[in-house]
Amino acid sequence: MRAALFSPSPYVAPTGRRGWPVPVDDYSDEAARDSMELSLEQFQLADECGFDWVTLAEHHFAPFSLTPNPMVMAGAVAQRVKRAKVALLGMNIPTINPVRTAEEFAMVDTLTNGRVIAGMLRGTSNEYVTYNTNPSESRERFAEALKLIVKCWTEPQPFGWLGRYFEFRSVSIWPRPVQKPHPPVYMSGSSPESAEWAGRNRIKLGFAVTTLPLARASSQIYRAAANDAGWDPCPDDVIYRVGIQVAETDAEAMENASRFGTRRQPAPAVGEGGQSPQARDVGYATSNMRVDDAVAQAGYYGRDRENQRARVRMGGDLRDRIENAQILCGSPDSILHQAQRLRDELGAGILDLVFAGDRDHSLRSIELFGTKVLPRLHEI
Structure with missing residues (x-):
């Protein structure tokens, strides 16, 4: 197995703001x-x-992520990163x-x-x-854009x-991607429709802000669709994003989870429930559900809305969250x-x-994972 480190560059100063979008009158x-420097570190x-x-x-x-254009970051x-x-x-x-987007990916591929x-x-x-885009068109727009x-x-x-949604008279991008024929492409497998589409179109899959049972169901759909399309996904084709507390002992890790919670975890987006503890921590609140409901009525979610919203209910006993x-x-x-x-x-x-x-704890945890977990993880 391989390990990645995710940071959305969340705003480090406390803010009492709720709702979405978040006002900036207490911005520093x-x-x-x-x-941003902490994420780079x-x-x-x-x-x-x-x-x-x-x-x-x-x-x-919203302050949970200061990367509205991650290409810039x-x-x-x-x-800073010379190998990963x-x-x-x-x-x-x-x-x-x-x-x-294609041009910017090619630039970053060249830089790295x-x-x-x-x-x-x-x-x-x-x-x-x-960006004032019709959510009922999201799946068709996605397919055409990709x-x-x-x-x-x-x-x-x-x-x-x-195309139906995009029109360009002449395209010839410079620079070109270094990787041939192109960089590896992943998409979210959060919904059954997305998992099925990814498998059918030979796209790699990622899971985030979910539970093991829901991810397992989507994974089965993905693999069945892939097999029908004549290919078999390998482990490098599937990503699972998850928060982590690692310590020398289980007891210490549990204590740290209670102490730090998920403060630097990315909040789930309002379109995916938006009511988890980490969402409330970083400035999302009940008003987001009005956005969610309006977009859902326009057909954003597809056939399994309740499961998709349920997947981000992250509260409850810590041991249950570990089990899930x-x-x-x-x-x-x-x-x-x-x-x-x-x-x-x-x-x-x-x-x-x-x-x-916080900064010191997260850096210690990264180093501990790198020295005591990662070498053995690479053997799995």
Whole structure:
């Protein structure tokens, strides 16, 4: 198995603001710089400790993520991270210019000499409010945008594009991706429809803010669709993003989980429930459900809305959350046991880890994981 470190660059200063979008009248330039620098420091340490990937994401208008354009952050990451792959998990491609996205991925792939991973997402429901995009079109927009991005990467001659949602008279991107035919592409497997589409179209899959039973169901759909399409996903084709508390003993890790909670975990997006403890911690609240409901009425969720919303109800007993793989928590031996279960039950080969806690605690945890867990994880 491989390990990735994820940070959405959450705002480090406390804010009492609730709802979405979050007002900025108590915003601090210094706190924002400190937030981004801490993420860069975490990424650099992870690279030095042997992590295989570092990962970024796109979100808007809230302090839990200061990377509305993760491509910009990836340029800074490329100057600090010299070995690990740089994964953008991901870009909300139905709401942005797909040609520009293809160009930026190619730039980062060039800057990193072929180490970029391309995560393509439909985006969460608030992203459709952010950029005034019709959520009922999200799946069709996603499919067209992805097809166009791949053509931008692979077509050697200038071409035009006249689609249902995107139109370009002439396209010929420079620079080109270093990786051939193009960087690895992942998408979210959070819904049955997405998992089935990914399997049918030979796309790699990622899970985030979910539970083991729900991920298991989507994984089965994904693999069945892949087999029908004539291919068999391998462990490197499946990512599982999850928060982690690792310590020398189980008792210490449990204590740290109670103390630090999920403060530096990414909050689940409002389109996926938005009512978990970590969402409340970083400025999401009940008003987001109005956004969620409006977008759902436009057809964003598909056929399994309640399961998708249920997957982010992260409260309850810590031991239950460990059992449901909503958090990895324990000693190095316990973390390895929990990782093995994800490999066995989901076929997941990449853990995308979020280290909760303040600066000193998160950096100590990254180093402990790198020295006492990662060498053995690589053997699974």
